Amino acid sequence: MVKPLSLLFLTLFNSILGLSVLFPILGPLARELGLSEVQVGLFSTGYALMQFILAAYWGRRSEVVGRKPILLMGILGFAASFFLFALFAWLGYQQVLSGWGLFACLLFSRLLGGAFSSATLPTAQAYLADITPREQRTQNFAVLGAAFGLGVIFGPAIGAGLAHFGLLVPVVFSASLALLNALFVGLALPESRRPLERTPTPPSLSWTDPRIRPLLLIGLSINLASIAMEQTVAFLYQDRLGLTPAQTAQTVGLALVIFGIVGVLVQGFWVRTVRWPPRALLGLGLALLLLGYLGLVFAPSFAWLTASLVLLGLGSMATPGLTAAQSLAVSDDEQGVVAGLSSAAQALGRMLGPVVGTSLYGFSPAYPYVFSAMLIGLALLFFLARPQLASQRE
Structure with a gap:
């Protein structure tokens, strides 16, 4: 029988894969339909805005009705919107x-x-917390990061x-x-939260x-x-190396694949092997x-630029550490929230991020x-100044 962790990995991988399939075609599709670059940007901004508004709501609902119904609702709603x-x-x-009129209809589908x-990611994280002992959460949360990375x-x-x-x-x-993912979840994924474990009213976290406030601020910074x-690294490769548009696409594509593979290896294998605390x-x-x-600020060549991306891929170990720290900071009844x-x-x-990155690139x-370096530097200083942060016993 397949373990719930493996089923959850496949569920999240399928969800991220379905979303990232659109990355290369949204721009060309919009141009064929006569839409502007600003309107394309609004598709992504609106999508993220709805996630910002509703993610905590879905997490709370999963505490009341269970993880599986919310996970299914999220996946089916995603399918309908596409x-x-x-x-x-x-x-x-x-x-x-x-x-x-066309723009409004397309924007509505993206908002939906x-x-x-x-609902998908927070419910998957809460599900994993339900089925994982506290001392193993850091390693198992890394599996979700690997699923995300492979999908991208x-x-x-x-x-x-x-x-x-x-x-x-x-x-x-x-x-x-x-739709296939929803069928898979409906048939194969068991509910992780039994009726007696559910709360009649959502937690007030x-x-x-x-x-959790300091951890949320660090997560926002990352x-x-x-x-x-x-949003800007393709421009950087093209301008720093003097590439043509076609050369840029190939060069940046290779660099980002390397970046992604390093991140997947770090989260999917290394974190689970070393078993470090959050x-x-x-x-x-x-x-x-x-x-x-x-490194990206000063890198003069493809090798140095890509080495900087490798460092960022290695730094992705912060993500499962942060996710586990957030989970361990609260009770079992607050995992969804x-x-x-x-x-x-x-x-x-x-x-x-897109607005800040592209605006700053316009200046230099x-x-x-x-x-980004200043933001992470401040987060690191903030983290080091608080020895109790993310140091809960697992």
């Missing part, structure tokens, strides 16, 4: 919809997708391959994959709770710094992230990475 996006885009191709997809690595490649058959094919593939980098992973991870962003608040903090970083190519 089918709607494909339908509206097809109507745009047929000239039934155009201009602001963000609203429902915000393979998704764009699949999306680019499917785009040869038409730009709407990856969208329909994502929606269909989500909030952003201001002193047990995610904001990462998104600001990801504070050790978080401290070393933040230090490596700081070195990586500083803390996972929801953590996802909301990540969504806030995804909202602000080095500024986004100076900003």
Whole structure:
């Protein structure tokens, strides 16, 4: 019989794969439909906004009704939103919809997708906390990070391959994959929270709770710094190395695959092997992230730029350390809520990161990475100044 941890890994991998399939085709699709770059940016911002607003809500609901129903609702809502996006885009191709009417319909489908997809990650994290003893959470949370990383690595490649058959094919593939994922969850994944363990009313845990507020701030810093980098790193390679657009796509693609593989190996294998406590992973991870962003500020060549990305991949060990620290900081009845608040903090970083990164790049190519380094540096100092942070006994 397949273990729940393996089932959860496949569930999250499928969800992230379905989302990241769209990364290579959103821009070209929007241009074919006559939409502007700003409107494309609003698709991503709106998606992240709904995740920011609703992630904590879904986490609370999972404490009341159970993990499996919320996980299914999130996956099915994601599928519906992508089918709607494909339908509206097809109507745009047929000239039934155009201009602001087309944009409004597509934006609605993305808002719907963000609203429902915000249930998936926090519920998966809470599910994992339910089935994992406290002393093993750091290692098992790393598995979720590896699933996320693998989905981001393979998704764009699949999306680019499917785009040869038409730009709407990856969208329909994502929606269909989500339906299969929901069927898989419905048939194979057992409920982790028995009726007697559920709470009649959601826990009142909030952003201001002193047990988790510092950890949420660190999580926001990590995610904001990462998104600001990801939004601008292609520009940096092109400008620093003097590449053509075609050369940039190939070079950055290779560098990001290396970056992704390092992150998956660190979280999927190394963290589970060394079995370090959350504070050790978080401290070393933040230090490596700081070195990586500083490297991007000064790197003069492909080798040095990519070495800096490798450092950032190694620094991803901070993520399972942070997630485990958040889980261990609260009671078993608050796992869904803390996972929801953590996802909301990540969504806030995804909202602000593109604007901050691209705006700073307009002033100087080095500024986004100076900003990220300063943000991580402050988070590291804040972390080191609080010896009790993330030091709960597992």
